[in-house]
Amino acid sequence: MTTGTATTADHLRAALDGPWGEIREQARIQLADDKFAGDPYLDYKVARARVLEQMRVIATMGYAERGFRRENGGTSEPGGAVTGLEMLAYTDLSLWVKAGVQWGLFGGAVENLGTERHREYIKRLISLDLLGCFAMTESGHGSDVAHLETTATYDPDTEEFVIHSPTPSARKDYIGGAAEHARMAAVFAQLITQGEGRGVHCLLVPIRDENGADLPGVTTIDDGLKGGLPGVDNGRIVFDHVRIPRENLLNRYADVEPDGTYTSEIENPSRRFFTTLGTLVRGRVSVGGAAAAGTRVALSIALRYALKRRQFSDPDSGQETVLLDYRSHQRRLLPLVAKTYALAFAQNDLVRRMHLVQTGQDLNPSSQRALEKRAAGLKVAQTRHATRAIQECREACGGAGYLTENRLVGLKADTDVFTTFEGDNVVLTQLVAKELLTAYSDEVRDLDALGWVKFAATMAGDEVRKVTGVRQLIQRLRDGSNDSIDDGDLARRAVQLQLFADREEYLVRTAGHRLRARAKDTTPFEAFNNAQDHILAAGTAHIDRLVLEAFIEGIEDIQDPDARTLAETVCDLFVYSTLEENQAWYIMHRFMSVERAKAVRRGVNELVDRLRPEALTLVEGMGVPESMLHAAMLDDASVFERG
């Protein structure tokens, strides 16, 4: 199974590594050192200090510069930046979060929302001379960013902004870095000037002095222990009329003149708000990648365990049976591997698109918005999958899986918040569906929370269809196929993709119908709420289809025939197990006969059988070196060897 000296696993790994594979390879060597691994025995205060020390080492290794433009002291490689930082997630998710907050969120806000006058900060934050935090979420408002309560009121007499928390719920909360290390916060606040509210803007607010003491008017509070991520110092910030210079407004999209006059190139306040948030898309892209990293480590551990651990003897052979020889264990883990592969290709595709947009190589005006939707959808898919897969891995390793030294419980605890941060998964799935239901119409973004429901209700059903563009790929797959099997053959990729697209189209169209039918005689909230489960299903179906498309296109780039054949089988398992999860829907909506649904179930069994002998190759293909697994049991004869 080799081509030259490269094994099938090497070819798979190269395919999964994607466009920035060299950065991954380099990181696998650089980060294998135990000094970058987490130490769960440390008190959380000590763990935070250690992670900061680790970051100081990382800062000297070029990981940060990639994320910033050349004029700001970076190397202008957004795709490489996300990929490089993602590699930190393989070794310690606290380190990844801390680095992501500093260089991705705080640094990203300064670079993307600021202008020349903020350039000085960027060099300092790259080198960690300036430690920052990203103060968006408040105790009272998380998902609903538009209604944050913190105020930034302009005072023309002193040419300062006054940052204030007017209510208890205006308190900034869960802010990484706010508890201990951050000296400055990128604060999202309602800008008020000349007596008028101008919506949410971002301003740089110094919060601690050189000794780490809160500055006057600033009160920071430690969020304390969390479910995981012990090395991240999350905290709260309360502002009591804190004054900052006018120039600390990050003024790329709007500015306040010395006399208090508000100016902005983007006239529409809602569009300004979404433009501001849109520049932060890299955060969501990154969370998806880190969730994938945690999932791959967990699956690598659980599969390596399942390939060696024996339990219960086969009375015929007298031998104890390896766990992965049990059908239930195969069904438990191998479809998760298949989905992990699918998401890897989708993530590579996403990072590539982000890179093209953010380096100005893709200037299509709709690309930024399509990127945001795709990033939101994939963030949901990756984090939902991580939560489920890592839990399954823990249980599949039994009591050993529960020991911290075997790492699975730490991965579960650390990744658990991923379904929440950078956008709650339910809210993001709705965002995806809303875009589909309103056919990306420009008007929609300017509407408030549920205004889009009214808008969607006015649309003709067919308009939603135009944007998907899946037809081309299906047609190409059909054209490329030279077998004569009838059109409905489930083994054909075009038929599979058609089934995914059918589900998406039907759900989007009928959700639209439902909104229209209800909107006549109820309020927008009632119309929306009545259809909410339907809307969420439409969003999920869309994400599933995008993932499958990316998988199909990713396979086309694999040159090695053995690796490609294996990837095709993995893709089949992804397809069949996704169809199986949704088989009730397919049957109920007459897209699948009962007989075909039974064939899908049998197909999953046949595919896990077929992939069983390739399990180790698939693990190696996921690209987590054994040196980065840090699971004590994998080297423990007491667990595996027989008397």
Next chain:
Amino acid sequence: MTTGTATTADHLRAALDGPWGEIREQARIQLADDKFAGDPYLDYKVARARVLEQMRVIATMGYAERGFRRENGGTSEPGGAVTGLEMLAYTDLSLWVKAGVQWGLFGGAVENLGTERHREYIKRLISLDLLGCFAMTESGHGSDVAHLETTATYDPDTEEFVIHSPTPSARKDYIGGAAEHARMAAVFAQLITQGEGRGVHCLLVPIRDENGADLPGVTTIDDGLKGGLPGVDNGRIVFDHVRIPRENLLNRYADVEPDGTYTSEIENPSRRFFTTLGTLVRGRVSVGGAAAAGTRVALSIALRYALKRRQFSDPDSGQETVLLDYRSHQRRLLPLVAKTYALAFAQNDLVRRMHLVQTGQDLNPSSQRALEKRAAGLKVAQTRHATRAIQECREACGGAGYLTENRLVGLKADTDVFTTFEGDNVVLTQLVAKELLTAYSDEVRDLDALGWVKFAATMAGDEVRKVTGVRQLIQRLRDGSNDSIDDGDLARRAVQLQLFADREEYLVRTAGHRLRARAKDTTPFEAFNNAQDHILAAGTAHIDRLVLEAFIEGIEDIQDPDARTLAETVCDLFVYSTLEENQAWYIMHRFMSVERAKAVRRGVNELVDRLRPEALTLVEGMGVPESMLHAAMLDDASVFERG
């Protein structure tokens, strides 16, 4: 909604409290003291010491005595013992595990497997003068208890047993109490006398001296940090030819005479093994109860949060919307509440049955075995539900849910191992199915791991059917109904139960067919493995049916009309959401038309709508006093109040 001074919630709580409600009420008062709550900020070594101190207080309060017979210094109330200890799980799951190991597992082994000569130990272990542990699991063998490797070889010259770990994998592992506190271990080992292996027996082995140092030949090793349960000192034990007196064999079912002659009233070794293990059923019953406790605390927190937390404003009213007013949030949490209620009734029923068997009030010879199956099945259902529900609660509380001070992450971490310990859920589901497939035939227990497959393959399909006995209840429900709605009306309880029974019967029967068909031309392992997913589905369907029966019977005991009506609606939601989860199966096997499946989905939406106004009553009915919630956010104006 009150009868006299009792509210609907009071009536529901009384119903869920079950036969030992007074013990629950007393515990709610006794344990509300903060000194029994967990403290997640303690180092795990300190947490262990604190839990031991808490246990010393509990030991003075009568919780332990209930579990032991009068002649041993107890009060002979097994049902009350399980119920009382379960209440510890509401305040701190580490305390519950530690108490369960000492009084339930270690104490239970001495009481149930020992004889008069071991009576002295029981008084000492009740008072905690003697701290013990339950050393069954080994690093190499967990689920497969019959193949434990530790040996207990009888030496007639000194009238001693020699306890030894002959291989690395014979190391005892994950043993609660082994790391620090236990002075004595109930060790399960292969008994060898006169050169002959006699199978697994239990012996009392002193492991530490008065100062806590390992005794000669004993090496204990700390398992260190785990996913949760920081207050429990799990560890490993390695024995190097440790000598113990002959009398330390727990000799209720078998003995070794001074000259080494082996005697037992139970001739068949396999039956002896299962009789030995059967006496330990209380452990599995208890895990189910503790999982339920964790689930109820989590749901109480998440629902109280969802009833107060607002996010996104309704453009019509201008008001921000309470989370539980969103359809997605209702669908996320309320079916979990319904299942929690269902499992509460099933658990009460199980504890009552256990009490009758263990106090000799139920002498039916088949009852012990039926109890074991039921306990295994309900342990699976409760722990699977806990894992899913607590995870959902965490996510439903967003970032706040991730802070340790809001308790959800601790509940998740502590209960996570419940799907593994006291029997892995996959293995237990198989055990349930095996009993169904072989119609409880006595021969089956004597067969090794897969011998039962051969046996099952010889059985006629109809024999499996006899044991379920569901017909009676269905008939009674039909007779009791005086409406004239046609027989297939999904709202009728008899129709619902029939659907549950149909699924069980069909899956059991066809799994039998499948084993038979395969057994002709493959090995038992292949026949079993090919049908494993089918066998597991049969076990799960059986458990679902038992739970629904218990719910129906539990409701019949509720006298208050309002509480009863509400419980009926909750039961409907449990039924509809279970049917929805299995709708693909029902349609594919022609037990449900597509139209009916759509009606089920609509039914879930209607039921969550109907239960929405009763949410607080349902929370209060679950019986977790606010004083035991320990979730900081619930009293935090920053989270709930609006400027």
